Amino acid sequence: MEDMADAPTSPGQGISGHDGPELHVALVGYGKGGEVFHAPLIDAVPGLRLSAVVTGSPERGRAAQERYPGITVYPTVADLWADAGRYEIAVVSTPNDTHAPLARAALEAGLAVVVDKPFALTAGQARELTDLADKLGRVLTVYQNRRWDADFLTLWKLIEEGALGRVHRFESRFERWRPEAKGTWRESGGVEAGAGLLYDLGPHLIDQAVNLFGPVTSVYAEIDARREGVNADDDVFLSLSHARGTRSQLWMSALSAQNGPRFRVLGNEAAFTSHGLDGQEARLTAGERPDAADWGVVPEAEWGLLGVDGRTEPVPSARGAYPEFYAGVRDAVGEGEPLPVDLHEVVHGLEIIEAARRSARTNSVVALPGR
Numbered sequence: 001m002e003d004m005a006d007a008p009t010s011p012g013q014g015i016s017g018h019d020g021p022e023l024h025v026a027l028v029g030y031g032k033g034g035e036v037f038h039a040p041l042i043d044a045v046p047g048l049r050l051s052a053v054v055t056g057s058p059e060r061g062r063a064a065q066e067r068y069p070g071i072t073v074y075p076t077v078a079d080l081w082a083d084a085g086r087y088e089i090a091v092v093s094t095p096n097d098t099h100a101p102l103a104r105a106a107l108e109a110g111l112a113v114v115v116d117k118p119f120a121l122t123a124g125q126a127r128e129l130t131d132l133a134d135k136l137g138r139v140l141t142v143y144q145n146r147r148w149d150a151d152f153l154t155l156w157k158l159i160e161e162g163a164l165g166r167v168h169r170f171e172s173r174f175e176r177w178r179p180e181a182k183g184t185w186r187e188s189g190g191v192e193a194g195a196g197l198l199y200d201l202g203p204h205l206i207d208q209a210v211n212l213f214g215p216v217t218s219v220y221a222e223i224d225a226r227r228e229g230v231n232a233d234d235d236v237f238l239s240l241s242h243a244r245g246t247r248s249q250l251w252m253s254a255l256s257a258q259n260g261p262r263f264r265v266l267g268n269e270a271a272f273t274s275h276g277l278d279g280q281e282a283r284l285t286a287g288e289r290p291d292a293a294d295w296g297v298v299p300e301a302e303w304g305l306l307g308v309d310g311r312t313e314p315v316p317s318a319r320g321a322y323p324e325f326y327a328g329v330r331d332a333v334g335e336g337e338p339l340p341v342d343l344h345e346v347v348h349g350l351e352i353i354e355a356a357r358r359s360a361r362t363n364s365v366v367a368l369p370g371r
Contacts, residue, residue, distance in 0.1 A: 018047040018327075020334045023088040026052040026080055026111070028102060030060045033093035033116055036284045037145065037322075042091070043068060044291040045326045047334065051087060054080050077102060084109040089333055091143075092116060095185060096194025100125040103140065107132055112139035112333045117203040119343075121194050123350040130343045139332050141339045142346045145322050146204040147211060149278035150298045151262060153318035159212065163306060164267030170209060170248040171264040174201045174277075175256035181230045188231055191357070196232030198223060198353060201252040206349045209240055209248040215348060216240045216248075220365045221356035226255055238356055263304065272315070274304030280320045296320030 025042050027034050030053050042050045052072040053064040061073040074080045080090070090106035091114040092099055100120040106113045113133070119142045120126040133140035146152060158164060181187045189195030210216065220239040227234055235255055240248040251260065265272045280296060298317035305312040328340025355366040 018330065020047055020330075022047055022049050023330060023334055024049050024051040024086060025089045025091060026054065026074075026084075026087045027091045027093065028054045028077055028080065028106075029093040030055040030057070030064050031093070034091075035060075035063070036281075038091050038093050038114075038116075038143070039064070039068065040284055040290055041323050041326045044289060044323050045330060047330045048089075048326060052080065077105065081105060081109045084111055088112060089114065089139075089329065093143075096199055097121060097192070099194075100129060103129055104132060107136055107138050107140065110138075112329075114141055114143055114329055116143045117207075118194060118199050118350065118353075119203075119346045120350060121192075121199070123347055123354060126343070126347045126350050130347065133343075139329070139339065140343065141329060141332065141341050142343065143325065144204070144207045144341045144346070145325055146208060146278075147341070148321040148324055149280070150296055150317050150320035151274045151278060151304060152208055153321070154274070154304060154315060155263060155265060155272060156212065157318060158272055158306065158315065159265075163270060164265060164272060165269030167213070167246050167265060167267045169264075169266040170213060170246055171251075171261070171266075172205050172208060172248065173251040173260050173262055174205060175251060175253045175259040177257050177259075178254040179227065181227050181234075183229070186232065187227075187234065188229075190231060191233075196225075196234070197236050197252045197254065198233050198356065202236065202238070202250075202353055202356075203346075203349055205250040205252060206238070206240075206352050207345065209242075209250065210345050210348055210352075213242040213244060213246040213248065215243045216352055216368060217243050218365050218367045219352055219355040219359050221359040223356065223360035236356075238352075240352065270307050272304055272306050276302060278320050280322050284322075290323050295323075 025048055027038055039050055042048050050068050054074045054077055055061050056075055090111040092102045093116045096118055099115050103113050103115045186195050218241045222237040223233045224235045225233050235253045238250040261273045261275050263274045296319035303314040303317050306315045307313055325340050331337035332339050355368055359366040
């Protein structure tokens with residue numbers, strides 16, 4: 001596993017008991033990402049205030065003001081940059097090909113920046129943004145919320161405790177059954193716009209694998225667009241070889257009529273399996289507040305299994321903890337604490353995506369330079 005400095009924050013840290021100054025946050029984009037994954041978490045974390053939203057949609061602007069009374073709604077990012085002195089943090093939750101240019105503009109406007117995944121469309125863009133943030137002395141981080149999934153936190157603890165022994169294979173899946181395409185930009189757009197599952201779900205699966213098992217030395221990939229009318233990839237398989245010997249096999253698909261386990265992790269002493277997705281997304285989509293007393297609690301019937309066939313037992317699940325990402329942002333900006341998601345792993349994730357595309361194009365295993 002990577003150094004604990006790069007580990008997810010333990011559940012329960014950082015959310016309550018904040019005594020520092022309140023930081024004002026401007027959210028750029030109020031589609032599903034902004035409305036469901038960012039605004040409620042920002043609003044729930046003490047020390048952060050959701051103060052502004054940028055959206056060109058009057059309907060979305062009204063919806064934001066109804067849910068968060070008192071916020072300012074800007075119709076364009078230019079309007080926000082002209083008023084940037086009112087805010088400390090900008091959150092970018094917009095179409096994928098706008099992430100890097102908007103992050104750059106926000107940094108240059110004097111703001112700390114959170115960027116939704118994918119951080120950028122290329123590793124080169126990501127390195128340029130990282131260098132710019134270092135040069136300007138500003139906080140820049142990436143919203144890798146799946147590091148705070150309940151099942152991932154549970155698996156992290158099991159590996160840290162040595163419950164599986166030496167892990168040699170990590171299987172991870174985000175699979176869905178959506179045989180009819182909806183015609184969104186994520187399906188109909190091209191790779192140059194960051195469309196497709198490899199840019200949508202890939203950053204999550206890759207980030208978890210790298211976070212657990214360290215740098216990747218080579219990649220093999222199968223990338224397909226299988227549904228009628230879809231231009232972007234909707235069925236992807238990646239095999240990653242880590243420098244420390246573990247192999248990660250990652251699946252993402254919109255055409256999975258029967259889903260495999262979310263995690264199947266094989267060690268030389270035991271295995272861990274879990275099924276189903278973390279419930280935090282569904283609760284956020286339903287409009288629930290993430291500061292509820294039972295937030296992130298996993299029912300016992302959904303706990304994963306640890307052991308050997310014939311001798312397995314359920315493992316009490318850690319609590320899912322998406323708000324802790326934003327507690328980490330608050331502490332990094334306000335108190336100089338370490339970033340909740342360090343950029344070097346995110347840049348490496350984009351190197352893996354680029355290698356995966358070369359692998360699928362050439363039907364070969366692609367080595368990552370310098371690994």
